[in-house]
Amino acid sequence: MFELSSGQKHALHCCLLLGTILFFELQSGGIKLYYTDDDAGQFDPFVSYGYAFAWFLYLLRLLTLLSLPQFLCNFFGLVLFNAFPEEPVSRRDDSKETLVTPFICIRTVTRGDFPDLIRRNVTRNIATCIDAGLQNFLFEVVTDKPFDIPKDSRIRLIVVPPNYKTKSGTLFKARALQYCLEADVNILGDNDWVVHLDEETLLTCRSINGIMNFVSDGRHQFGQGLITYANEEVVNWWTTLADTFRVAEDMGKLRCQFYLFHKPLFSWKGSFVVTKFQAERDVSFDNGLDGSVAEDCYFAMVAFSKGYSFNFIEGEMWEKSPFTLADFLQQRKRWVQGIYLVVHSRHIPLPVKFLLSLSLYAWLTMPLTIFNLVFASVYPLPPSYWCNFWSTFIAAASFYMYIFGVFKSFTVRQIGLKRYAFLIAGALFTIPFNVIIEITAVIWGIFSKKHKFYIVQKQINRPEVLPV
Known part of the structure; x- marks a missing residue:
């Protein structure tokens, strides 16, 4: 053909x-x-x-x-x-089989409700990293509820203590992300990089190549790329086709604001996020209740106000659309409420959040x-x-x-x-x-309580096969 x-x-x-x-x-x-008499x-x-x-x-x-x-x-x-770029090729030294890059921590935050999903995806993502030639990396799984993960030196499990509180009273995912920044928990250096994933996010070799090029370039402290939702098994065709609009927004609005302005003029998403650790720690996730529902949006606005630079990352990652219409609705409601809290926060300057x-x-x-x-x-x-x-x-x-x-x-x-x-x-x-x-x-x-964080179903119930 x-x-x-x-x-x-x-x-x-x-x-x-x-x-x-x-x-x-x-x-x-x-x-x-042409004009008719009716126009006059x-x-x-x-x-x-x-x-x-x-x-x-x-x-x-x-x-x-x-x-x-x-x-x-x-x-x-x-x-x-x-809109249909060639697959990103890593800027590696042809004499080397693996990529020599800054240290990268690939971090997934979970409440701990879907342990099978986490184990399966972490194992698969590690294999993808190896296939792409990446070697200088670590996977961190940050959870509120402890569970078993595969024994692997490239996986670190971080359990957030139930009594942990941030200075501003941050909750939900932002609380867990802030816990990782605490001095007695963090093991990263200022020049290391963090790749933030959702529980269901799957890496691809294309996205890894894009990330490698982004961190090797080093001109921008924050980056984000394309996420698609119709890969492999489609659980709900209705919600998946509805999410095609989000795919277009990644290739349109997201690329425009990052390629032309290098600023999150309309915010960004919470997954396929790449941050330089020093900049992430400076911005922090300790942003109180208003920064807890849409923590990604609040983080982006604070980073914007501090003058940090953003860029688009080539390649794509894979996720799943909500499995049910009820979850699809709950997801949108949380986004509305979270962005509402960000826009009405007194701590974010109006010029920064104007377009948002x-x-x-x-x-x-x-x-x-x-x-x-x-x-x-x-x-x-x-x-x-x-x-x-x-x-x-x-x-x-x-x-x-x-x-x-x-x-x-x-x-x-x-x-x-x-x-x-x-x-x-x-x-x-x-x-x-x-x-x-x-x-x-x-x-x-x-008209409902805004400081809530609804978690949609993300795990497809099927027998789990753990690697030997």
Whole structure:
């Protein structure tokens, strides 16, 4: 079968993205090829609908533009940088079979509810590191509940004592991460590096090569890369296809903010995080209750305020989407609440969190802005072409990002053309479902207790085979 080159794939993707936006703009009137007599006809909505309702309609239209900065960032990230780059190749010395790099600690934090999963993934990740030629590394498993792990000199188990308290009263995952920074626990030096993984995260040789290049370069203290969710066994196709949007955000917004600005303008995620230890210790995870629910977001904002530099890491890691719709909803609710606490924290300067705040309030106002779908036709407003153009741009970019997420998660060679087309259609069909989930998460998150940390099911129940 004919295989497109990396550059050809990127060019085709850019044409599809621009074509999607153009189609949406022409359909909505955001771009007009010609004008009719109807375009000149104006009416006064304040007379037709009354002042209060007219202002309400205008407010709904303007609220849709809160998400414009992040969608512009997604657009430029997907267009300016190759969306289908060649696999990263480690900058190793050809005369050596292994990679000589700074010491790397690969750290997984768990409450201890899924010991089989941890044992299986740590063993597999070590094998991947060895296959990639990495030798100067250690795996740390940090847990609240003790459990047995394979006997291996490359694995260190850290059990967080039940009575351990941070100075600011940090809880949950942030508490465990802060415990690792304590002088009597830590074994890392200032120039060592830490790779943070979630319980279910699987390394790939591509991600290890990307990490090696990042730490060897040494110009940036923090980095993050792409995570995909449709690898190997897919537990829930509905949530996995819904998460294709997150894959597109990694390749769009995440790459744009790190490649162009080297700052977490819209924050980052809590996994596939690479930090220089000296910088991590300086930023710390001891950020009180407000920094405990979305500890990754709070950490990024503090690092941003301290002037640290970020970059994107090539390669990808693998994770699983939530196994049930209930867990999917709980996950989104925690994100809403955690980011809300970060944005409203008095300890983070407004200039640092400004774009994150716009992104959050675009999310929080979704229950209102969704009414534009009805009101735009039932209660039309006089044409405002700039508003129409940009709101249509947001809708078109959002629509395409689900398609692109499938492009990055599957290949035609892997699943065949018919199934490939079916998955693209399936991802688009999840859009209404995603909207309902997001709106429910927002309403639930606003009116419920915010300092909670729900852990989704991550372990597939199957017989475990431990290595000899």
